[in-house]
Amino acid sequence: MKKLARKERQVELKNIIEINPFITDEELAKKYDCSVQTIRLDRLLMGIPEVRERMKSVARENYDKVKTTKDYEIVGELLEIDLDNKAISYMEVSKDMVSEKNNICRGHHIFAQANMLALSMVDAEIALTGSARIRYKRPVYFKEKLVATAYVAKKRSNKLLIKVVTKSGAEEVFVGKFIIVTR
Amino acid sequence: MKKLARKERQVELKNIIEINPFITDEELAKKYDCSVQTIRLDRLLMGIPEVRERMKSVARENYDKVKTTKDYEIVGELLEIDLDNKAISYMEVSKDMVSEKNNICRGHHIFAQANMLALSMVDAEIALTGSARIRYKRPVYFKEKLVATAYVAKKRSNKLLIKVVTKSGAEEVFVGKFIIVTR
DNA sequence: CATGTATTAGTACCTAGTAACAATACCAAG
């Protein structure tokens, strides 16, 4: 690696630390063929914390995220459930649900909330989505609060037709009919 | 906190460290009203690493997870794309896609792969899922390798009908027709 | 040549430990 001017090095430093927060000053010094002190000085000037602090933040950030990711198993918060009758779930559109480009929520997240809600209504060992007809009525944006309501429309032997309506405020944003197969 | 026998303390130690990996020996010593050395000895006997190592593992674990979560923005790996014609995406069913109970993949993940693939075929500033009709042909399990193929079936003004077929091996597991609206 | 910027070196100190050893405390059996 060729020697870089301070500014260049600082920019690269910021990037490399961002993609690999676990790198120590010593390793960085080797990479940029300069002294450890230079790296420390750069970090100081740029307000980049030491490796242990960086690791701690990554750990903390994600320690929380793991918890929320496990909630993902549910997708949305079940507000009310009356088996074989009606169920309501709440979900706020988070940053990782939207497209960076336009802040519009990916359709499959809205689908996921509805799908899980439909499945949660079924009291069976195994319940699977067999088929669905869905319609997105308008784009949903970051931070919108979605309330999905499901009810059983038809029920026969091992098949249930569940209708889900998702609203943002008073406005319908999604409707879906799910056929859930039980075993 | 009352004084505990070694065994009890060690069991509690293991639990508390599991739920709070960021706790130091000193804090633990205070909690159990014993010396730091006792805690260290306990950790040594139980093979529990020091706090910095624990943080590092949490950080690493989740740093990887964040990366996969960012790939989630794509959902599946785009293998081939021929805009306005045909596209193929690959996705392996991971642990967090399946229900713990029966190892069956949640339907919305399969939907997500298909949905993103359909959207990726559209060359427009904004492309949104308008509606869809989907059918799940059989349950999909952990570690199955899903290949989704999409092609444009109809195209008129600002609406495209895209058909997606997802296969596991030679077997069709999912088919969906998506109407994508562009702007 | 002086002045400023960038780099390097060196020191003292910090945290949260490891490793190794010595010194207690306490409880039970001979």
Place this chain on the structure above:
DNA sequence: CTTGGTATTGTTACTAGGTACTAATACATG
């Protein structure tokens, strides 16, 4: 009561990966 044995504590030396600070040096530029 003394001898063991286990559990606990204290002490010292050493470590990584730093912070904070001071001092020296290199190099360019007016």
